[in-house]
Amino acid sequence: MITDLKILKERERQVYLKGEEPFDMKCDVKSTAGSVSQRACVFCGSRVVLYPVADALHLVHGPIGCAAYTWDIRGALSSGPELHRKSFSTDLTEKEVIFGGEKKLYQALNELIEKHSPKAAFVYSTCIVGIIGDDVGAVAKRVAKEKDIPVIPVHSEGFKGTKKDGYQAACTALLKLVGKGDIKGISKTSINILGEFNIGGEAWMITEYYKKMGVEVVSVLTGDSRIENIKKAHGASLNVVQCSGSMLYLAKKMEEEYGIPFIRVSYFGLEDTSKALYDVASIFKDNTDVMEKTKILVKEEVLKIYEDLLFYKKHLTGKRAAIYVGGAFKAFSLIKALKFLGMKTVLVGSQTGNDEDYEILRDMCDDGTVILDDSNPIELSKYIVEKKADLFIGGVKERPIAYKMGIGFCDHNHERKTPLAGFKGMYNFADEVYSTVMSPVWKFCPIRPELYDNPFLKRGIL
Amino acid sequence: MIEDTVVKKDSYTSTTNACKLCTPLGACIAFKGIKGAISLMHGSQGCATYIRRYLISHFKEPIDIASSNFSEDTAIFGGGANLKQAVLNVSNQYKPELIGISTTCLSETIGDDVGLIIKSMATEIDHDYKVVHVSTPSYTGTHESGYRGTLRAIVEQIATEEKSSDRSVNFISAMLSPADMRYFKEILEDFQIRYRFLPDYSETLDGALWDEYKKIPSGGTTIDEIANMSKAIGTIELGYIGSESESVSKLLKEKFNIKDYRVGIPVGVEATDNLLKIISEISGNNVPAKFLNERGRLLDSYVDGHKYVFGKRCVLYGEEDFVVAIACFLSEIGIIPVLCGSGGKSGKLKKVISSRIDGFDEKQIKVMDGVDFSEIEEISKQLKPDFFIGNSKGYSISREMNIPLIRIGFPVHDRFGGSRILHTGYRGTQALFDLIVNTLLKEKQDRSSTGYSYL
Ligand code: SF4
Ligand code: SF4
Numbered sequence: 001m002i003t004d005l006k007i008l009k010e011r012e013r014q015v016y017l018k019g020e021e022p023f024d025m026k027c028d029v030k031s032t033a034g035s036v037s038q039r040a041c042v043f044c045g046s047r048v049v050l051y052p053v054a055d056a057l058h059l060v061h062g063p064i065g066c067a068a069y070t071w072d073i074r075g076a077l078s079s080g081p082e083l084h085r086k087s088f089s090t091d092l093t094e095k096e097v098i099f100g101g102e103k104k105l106y107q108a109l110n111e112l113i114e115k116h117s118p119k120a121a122f123v124y125s126t127c128i129v130g131i132i133g134d135d136v137g138a139v140a141k142r143v144a145k146e147k148d149i150p151v152i153p154v155h156s157e158g159f160k161g162t163k164k165d166g167y168q169a170a171c172t173a174l175l176k177l178v179g180k181g182d183i184k185g186i187s188k189t190s191i192n193i194l195g196e197f198n199i200g201g202e203a204w205m206i207t208e209y210y211k212k213m214g215v216e217v218v219s220v221l222t223g224d225s226r227i228e229n230i231k232k233a234h235g236a237s238l239n240v241v242q243c244s245g246s247m248l249y250l251a252k253k254m255e256e257e258y259g260i261p262f263i264r265v266s267y268f269g270l271e272d273t274s275k276a277l278y279d280v281a282s283i284f285k286d287n288t289d290v291m292e293k294t295k296i297l298v299k300e301e302v303l304k305i306y307e308d309l310l311f312y313k314k315h316l317t318g319k320r321a322a323i324y325v326g327g328a329f330k331a332f333s334l335i336k337a338l339k340f341l342g343m344k345t346v347l348v349g350s351q352t353g354n355d356e357d358y359e360i361l362r363d364m365c366d367d368g369t370v371i372l373d374d375s376n377p378i379e380l381s382k383y384i385v386e387k388k389a390d391l392f393i394g395g396v397k398e399r400p401i402a403y404k405m406g407i408g409f410c411d412h413n414h415e416r417k418t419p420l421a422g423f424k425g426m427y428n429f430a431d432e433v434y435s436t437v438m439s440p441v442w443k444f445c446p447i448r449p450e451l452y453d454n455p456f457l458k459r460g461i462l
Numbered sequence: 463m464i465e466d467t468v469v470k471k472d473s474y475t476s477t478t479n480a481c482k483l484c485t486p487l488g489a490c491i492a493f494k495g496i497k498g499a500i501s502l503m504h505g506s507q508g509c510a511t512y513i514r515r516y517l518i519s520h521f522k523e524p525i526d527i528a529s530s531n532f533s534e535d536t537a538i539f540g541g542g543a544n545l546k547q548a549v550l551n552v553s554n555q556y557k558p559e560l561i562g563i564s565t566t567c568l569s570e571t572i573g574d575d576v577g578l579i580i581k582s583m584a585t586e587i588d589h590d591y592k593v594v595h596v597s598t599p600s601y602t603g604t605h606e607s608g609y610r611g612t613l614r615a616i617v618e619q620i621a622t623e624e625k626s627s628d629r630s631v632n633f634i635s636a637m638l639s640p641a642d643m644r645y646f647k648e649i650l651e652d653f654q655i656r657y658r659f660l661p662d663y664s665e666t667l668d669g670a671l672w673d674e675y676k677k678i679p680s681g682g683t684t685i686d687e688i689a690n691m692s693k694a695i696g697t698i699e700l701g702y703i704g705s706e707s708e709s710v711s712k713l714l715k716e717k718f719n720i721k722d723y724r725v726g727i728p729v730g731v732e733a734t735d736n737l738l739k740i741i742s743e744i745s746g747n748n749v750p751a752k753f754l755n756e757r758g759r760l761l762d763s764y765v766d767g768h769k770y771v772f773g774k775r776c777v778l779y780g781e782e783d784f785v786v787a788i789a790c791f792l793s794e795i796g797i798i799p800v801l802c803g804s805g806g807k808s809g810k811l812k813k814v815i816s817s818r819i820d821g822f823d824e825k826q827i828k829v830m831d832g833v834d835f836s837e838i839e840e841i842s843k844q845l846k847p848d849f850f851i852g853n854s855k856g857y858s859i860s861r862e863m864n865i866p867l868i869r870i871g872f873p874v875h876d877r878f879g880g881s882r883i884l885h886t887g888y889r890g891t892q893a894l895f896d897l898i899v900n901t902l903l904k905e906k907q908d909r910s911s912t913g914y915s916y917l
Contacts (some may be wrong), residue, residue, distance in 0.1 A: 041508025
């Protein structure tokens with residue numbers, strides 16, 4: 001037991017302190033009833049993955065909430081159409097809940113396709129659809145035929161699993177498109193970028209790197225993507241998978257069906273970004289040019305920011321960070337990047353990590369680091385204070401926890417607007433960490449009474 | 463004149479960019495106003511997490527909402543066991559004084575009877591916390607009706623006993639900002655009347671920094687206060703839209719024969735006058751000088767600024783009661799709310815607004831309920847307003863049409879300080895009036911080729 005904090009009995013094995021034996025984490029399980037999980041649902045997972053497809057209609061079949069809460073919440077940019085930024089819902093009412101929603105779905109699809117002329121439509125099933133038993137597949141088929149565009153059901157009923165199942169449902173939907181396009185003229189030195197959602201323009205940056213290396217990017221899944229490109233994805237020679245949680249399934253399926261090999265990479269931090277580019281280059285070793293160009297690129301890019309990073313490092317060295325993110329893979333890169341900045345990770349956790357992930361995390365961390373699976377606000381806030389974190393890295397739901405306790409915060413999920421990938425992204429990251437950790441406001445926070453001599457407290461006025 | 467056909471919705475039309483949120487979100491906000499309360503949503507995880515995220519983006523406070531976490535089995539065999547386990551876990555972890563259970567579309571559709579489940583629980587385990595439940599399927603309402611229904615359920619399930627009068631007043635607030643609630647309480651205090659304020663999230667949703675983590679933030683109406691509501695001599699309830707079956711004042715009247723006063727959300731001079739008149743009546747005290755001074759300054763500014771706003775046209779949207787209040791205020795200063803829209807569908811919006819605005823017909827004010835932002839956009843393009851006023855969700859239209867948006871209400875998540883916006887009373891009206899005048903002045907200044915540096 002690390003602290004007196006009451007951990008829900010069912011959760012005892014989802015919290016671990018590095019150095020303790022045995023290491024026996026329980027993960028990959030449904031959240032405990034009554035726990036305030038930071039997780040979302042299957043639908044959320046599907047929506048994350050497919051959201052950036054900018055010329056598709058994304059129709060959420062269900063009552064209004066599921067669509068309303070996901071309206072334009074992500075920072076995925078498009079260079080052209082912006083249909084993905086609208087929130088479409090069949091907005092089921094009591095009548096449809098009783099008599100079925102197929103008619104309304106059919107009508108909604110027809111109307112919206114007519115109005116917006118999308119290149120395809122994704123229909124997300126939410127919880128209620130799983131209960132009232134609408135045959136979404138049949139409606140989709142009928143509309144696809146009538147309107148002559150792909151209409152693809154996404155089986156994302158919230159209660160049928162976790163966010164991970166949602167990723168898989170999204171990949172299954174994408175697989176219905178892959179293979180349908182014309183792949184004439186695609187270079188042998190070509191890749192698909194998987195698991196990159198173009199948050200704040202990240203996919204553009206990374207695509208640019210590959211261009212400079214002489215590697216053709218056939219399709220980005222799904223950052224700033226178009227239906228036409230997705231259909232051609234099977235023409236690439238290699239799948240480069242980032243954020244393995246969401247897209248690994250697609251990569252594996254494409255390997256099975258089209259014989260396209262894949263590698264896993266991360267574009268976060270200097271070390272991982274360079275490694276990613278080199279890994280890709282070394283796969284195209286027949287084309288010796290690529291490696292040469294990659295070396296030049298990496299050198300150039302690193303030089304551009306190196307001095308600035310040293311400045312940040314000087315100030316951040318010795319500061320302590322807590323990390324709580326969706327997928328564990330992201331945490332690996334974060335730990336490394338923080339280390340580069342001289343910072344120490346004192347807490348790390350994820351919503352959806354598996355056994356293997358947690359073992360890697362354990363090996364990466366120093367003794368005394370808290371490791372958490374599917375945590376909740378009480379645990380998180382307790383440990384960040386106890387572990388004296390100066391910085392908390394998480395998503396929107398974690399931000400107020402950090403701020404309420406007077407701890408710096410850096411947003412690292414899909415809702416942020418700043419690109420954190422690639423070399424430039426590392427600079428942005430360091431800058432953001434610096435601007436939160438070094439702010440003078442923390443001295444006024446009650447958890448650090450030693451930093452500010454409060455005149456009212458002494459006189460007993462406050 | 464705009465053709466009504468543009469806005470006609472048949473029952474099979476879908477919704478694009480909703481101008482409403484789902485029912486349990488309103489329940490969660492209402493439960494936030496009870497001291498020691500924690501929300502538990504009976505359904506699957508996603509709804510609770512989305513609602514938390516949404517509320518956090520506006521209030522910027524930690525907001526915990528537990529979920530009974532449906533799985534496939536639960537959906538087939540019913541959620542009773544999950545709900546019981548959830549209640550136990552929440553009570554162990556949070557040590558709450560009250561657990562507020564709201565349902566979701568899922569638990570409603572499979573037909574869980576939450577009342578019955580709780581009852582059977584009560585016989586199985588002892589507990590020292592209250593459990594209040596409210597039925598909030600989203601397919602029948604909006605966050606606004608969820609908010610009202612929850613307040614009603616809280617009072618119905620806690621204020622069960624008749625108690626002797628202590629000459630106090632009950633004040634039932636509409637879904638407004640923490641700043642508004644602080645102001646109402648200040649008014650009641652200055653009138654020197656004993657009051658019970660429901661719900662009071664002025665601190666729970668807009669609090670100070672902590673020195674140690676609080677499972678449940680401090681503040682809120684105590685359970686005792688709610689239980690003692692039967693002691694009042696009057697109940698003031700804000701908002702005209704709620705039906706009798708949703709109304710707390712009506713309930714207290716029927717049960718304990720407490721006089722009920724339904725008043726509009728006090729934005730503008732007339733609406734605030736009306737509220738203060740009633741408080742004055744109930745308390746037997748005159749309006750404190752402080753408020754008369756505020757009123758005086760407000761009227762002075764109305765006169766100073768009247769030309770800048772007169773005849774301006776705006777598109778207004780939000781919760782129904784909020785729209786009513788803002789429409790009345792705008793009319794009071796000579797602005798025409800050419801479109802008053804809400805995603806709510808009480809069926810009363812047009813009636814309430816038209817009865818409260820002088821010259822409603824000549825001004826050709828369009829009132830639309832059950833509306834979404836794609837319809838608001840379509841109509842706004844024809845109406846060509848001078849500005850939009852409402853929550854952040856109108857931003858995409860305002861940007862596209864290059865017409866300013868004045869952000870008020872909920873949610874304001876693309877600006878800072880949403881929970882500190884004061885809309886009500888003379889003081890809040892003053893802030894709104896200044897904001898509107900300055901927005902219009904800025905527009906004029908920015909668009910002028912000279913760029914005058916004096917008014
Ligand atoms: S299922 Fe119902 S309660 Fe849950 S988010 Fe959707 S609309 Fe809201
Ligand atoms: S109803 Fe289901 S799909 Fe929609 S948000 Fe809730 S859990 Fe997710």
